[in-house]
Amino acid sequence: MVDVLVCVKRVPDSSGEVLLTADAQAVDARYVGSTLSDHDNCAVELATQLVETHGGTVSLVSVGAPESVEQLRSALSVGPTAATLVETDLRDFGPADIAHEIAEVVRAHAELGREHDLVLLGNDAADTGDFQVPVRLAHALGRPVVTGIKTVAIENGRALAHGDSPDGGRETFDLPLPAVVAVSEGGVSPRYPTIKGRMGAKKVEIEMRTPTREPHGSGRVRLTLPPPAPSTVQVLGEGPEAAPAVVDLFQSLGVLR
Amino acid sequence: MIVVLIETDAEGVTETSLETLRFARDLAAEGGGVPVHGLVVGSVPDTDELGKHGVSTVYVARGEGLASYSAAAWAAALVEARERTGAVVLTAAGTPRGNEVLAHVATRLDVPMAANAVAFEGLAPLVVKRQVAGGAALEEMQLPARPAVFTVAGHAVEARPADQATEAVVEEFEPGLEAADLVGRVVSTEPGVPDQSGDLRSARVVVGAGRGAGGPDGFGAVSELADLLGGQLGVSRVVTSLGWRPHHEQVGQTGSRIAPNLYVPCGISGAIQHWAGCASSKTILAINTDAEAPMMTKATYAVVGDMHEVVPAIVDEIRRRSGT
Ligand SMILES: Cc1cc2nc3c(=O)[nH]c(=O)nc-3n(C[C@H](O)[C@H](O)[C@H](O)COP(=O)(O)OP(=O)(O)OC[C@H]3O[C@@H](n4cnc5c(N)ncnc54)[C@H](O)[C@@H]3O)c2cc1C
Numbered sequence: 253m254v255d256v257l258v259c260v261k262r263v264p265d266s267s268g269e270v271l272l273t274a275d276a277q278a279v280d281a282r283y284v285g286s287t288l289s290d291h292d293n294c295a296v297e298l299a300t301q302l303v304e305t306h307g308g309t310v311s312l313v314s315v316g317a318p319e320s321v322e323q324l325r326s327a328l329s330v331g332p333t334a335a336t337l338v339e340t341d342l343r344d345f346g347p348a349d350i351a352h353e354i355a356e357v358v359r360a361h362a363e364l365g366r367e368h369d370l371v372l373l374g375n376d377a378a379d380t381g382d383f384q385v386p387v388r389l390a391h392a393l394g395r396p397v398v399t400g401i402k403t404v405a406i407e408n409g410r411a412l413a414h415g416d417s418p419d420g421g422r423e424t425f426d427l428p429l430p431a432v433v434a435v436s437e438g439g440v441s442p443r444y445p446t447i448k449g450r451m452g453a454k455k456v457e458i459e460m461r462t463p464t465r466e467p468h469g470s471g472r473v474r475l476t477l478p479p480p481a482p483s484t485v486q487v488l489g490e491g492p493e494a495a496p497a498v499v500d501l502f503q504s505l506g507v508l509r
Numbered sequence: 510m511i512v513v514l515i516e517t518d519a520e521g522v523t524e525t526s527l528e529t530l531r532f533a534r535d536l537a538a539e540g541g542g543v544p545v546h547g548l549v550v551g552s553v554p555d556t557d558e559l560g561k562h563g564v565s566t567v568y569v570a571r572g573e574g575l576a577s578y579s580a581a582a583w584a585a586a587l588v589e590a591r592e593r594t595g596a597v598v599l600t601a602a603g604t605p606r607g608n609e610v611l612a613h614v615a616t617r618l619d620v621p622m623a624a625n626a627v628a629f630e631g632l633a634p635l636v637v638k639r640q641v642a643g644g645a646a647l648e649e650m651q652l653p654a655r656p657a658v659f660t661v662a663g664h665a666v667e668a669r670p671a672d673q674a675t676e677a678v679v680e681e682f683e684p685g686l687e688a689a690d691l692v693g694r695v696v697s698t699e700p701g702v703p704d705q706s707g708d709l710r711s712a713r714v715v716v717g718a719g720r721g722a723g724g725p726d727g728f729g730a731v732s733e734l735a736d737l738l739g740g741q742l743g744v745s746r747v748v749t750s751l752g753w754r755p756h757h758e759q760v761g762q763t764g765s766r767i768a769p770n771l772y773v774p775c776g777i778s779g780a781i782q783h784w785a786g787c788a789s790s791k792t793i794l795a796i797n798t799d800a801e802a803p804m805m806t807k808a809t810y811a812v813v814g815d816m817h818e819v820v821p822a823i824v825d826e827i828r829r830r831s832g833t
């Protein structure tokens with residue numbers, strides 16, 4: 253049996269065009285919509301697989317706007333059975349503030365007799381890209397942590413975590429539980445929810461909490477967009493008729509064998 | 510004083526660490542010419558090279574506990590190097606290890622950290638500009654606390670030797686480590702699957718395919734074109750997330766960075782995270798039904814059309830000309 257807590261963040265979808273809010277303090281989600289931060293999907297999948305193998309439970313936690321309930325429900329639909337939302341405006345929250353609030357949730361659950369053996373997070377958030385919440389959280393809880401992890405196995409009460417080594421090989425970490433692990437995409441493929449999963453997710457009662465302290469801040473002055481590069485593209489043609497022009501280009505570039 | 514965490518590989522100091530040294534030197538010059546020191550963990554440093562890049566003292570952390578990588582132990586070494594030098598800035602390249610170690614350092618010292626800086630804006634207080642939203646936006650972030658802790662995004666600045674080389678002095682030390690610093694250490698490494706993305710990263714020609722491929726069976730013509738050009742197939746993340754192709758073929762921020770002479774992205778929109786991996790291509794020929802897709806406007810050449818018609822026509826034309 254293993255009790256896994258997965259930290260998930262609601263973020264603006266940045267796969268298409270990225271726009272900023274009028275006050276330049278955040279990426280604007282108004283037109284693009286919101287989604288679960290990228291690596292977080294993989295963390296949810298990993299947790300679900302661990303519990304399928306060893307039994308136990310997967311819970312979720314998110315710190316953010318009330319609408320984060322949407323992301324919690326969508327993550328609940330693929331396996332987790334409980335969720336907590338620390339409801340707040342993230343605007344003035346830095347990674348240390350977020351880590352502090354998640355640590356408070358872990359402690360509160362422990363007091364109620366629910367010890368989370370493994371806390372999984374994404375390696376870095378798709379919007380703020382701070383690369384820190386996992387380490388700061390582990391520090392606050394006095395637990396070991398590794399980041400950039402692709403897969404995790406549990407053996408004899410320990411977590412064997414695998415990631416990429418700088419030379420492209422594979423490296424293994426062996427952590428005693430309880431531990432904190434930050435997951436990078438590439439190791440597991442997140443599954444799609446089933447109808448049954450979606451129905452089940454609707455029924456879960458989400459535990460609502462409020463922050464335990466005033467945030468210390470993020471240091472953000474403002475966001476800017478990089479200037480668009482001027483287009484100098486040369487259109488070779490339309491449709492299959494362009495093929496001769498393309499092959500002429502290949503010839504002039506010397507890439508034909 | 511600035512201390513830069515130096516990463517090394519089989520060829521010596523990594524390119525991204527040299528870039529970080531350049532960033533640190535520029536910052537030091539702005540701050541009145543304070544010295545830049547390096548910290549190397551475990552390995553024997555190339556002092557000549559570090560001197561060329563302006564490093565005054567190379568601190569070399571040694572000890573049993575540093576035999577295999579552990580972020581917490583490396584962080585302990587950097588914190589100790591900071592105590593020895595009184596550094597006001599601690600930095601590293603924005604690599605997986607650089608970001609991980611500096612997150613530990615910032616947490617220990619209870620100061621903020623800015624990940625993936627591309628420039629600095631002001632000195633009092635220090636303001637860095639850093640990549641957020643996968644590089645699609647930049648954030649100006651204040652780092653008023655001392656030491657200021659940040660990492661430098663890969664390829665944000667160009668590595669360049671200092672105008673004046675220094676005679677780098679080596680100072681070895683053994684940082685005090687606690688048992689807890691070693692819990693998260695690497696216990697084994699394996700070459701794993703022989704680095705399958707290596708061929709892609711070093712390819713002269715890459716033919717790319719994105720969602721426009723339409724499904725797992727939509728890669729026949731692009732693969733054939735890649736073969737005819739002696740190149741490799743590269744794909745977008747949509748393609749790997751949908752399970753159409755394996756992850757080692759992915760190009761982009763979370764895939765491989767490629768730098769071929771020719772890149773031919775077909776049915777790829779050119780999202781910033783994909784662009785991050787292919788921007789170094791010498792020539793880009795984009796094929797897309799949408800003439801306004803970012804990949805089409807950023808490319809050197811473009812063909813507007815359905816990749817399932819255009820690519821087979823190109824393949825036929827190559828075969829026709831070579832008589833095969
Ligand atoms: C943190 C983060 C990291 C990411 N890392 C990466 C990464 O490493 N690599 C990566 O690629 N993405 C990455 N992404 C995802 C990225 O944002 C985009 O979602 C992705 O690149 C889009 O893939 P695509 O271009 O194949 O699909 P789409 O954006 O859906 O574009 C498909 C394109 O194909 C064209 N098209 C459709 N049909 C045809 C046809 N028949 N013929 C020709 N053209 C056609 C369309 O006009 C469109 O331009 C990342 C995102 C985030 C937030």
Ligand SMILES: Nc1ncnc2c1ncn2[C@@H]1O[C@H](COP(=O)(O)O)[C@@H](O)[C@H]1O
Nearest residue numbers: 259260315373374376377382383384385
């Ligand atoms: N507001 C949040 N709520 C829950 N989890 C978060 C939040 N912010 C960050 N995280 C987790 O921490 C990871 C790394 O985020 P960051 O350190 O901000 O780049 C994310 O992928 C999430 O798993």
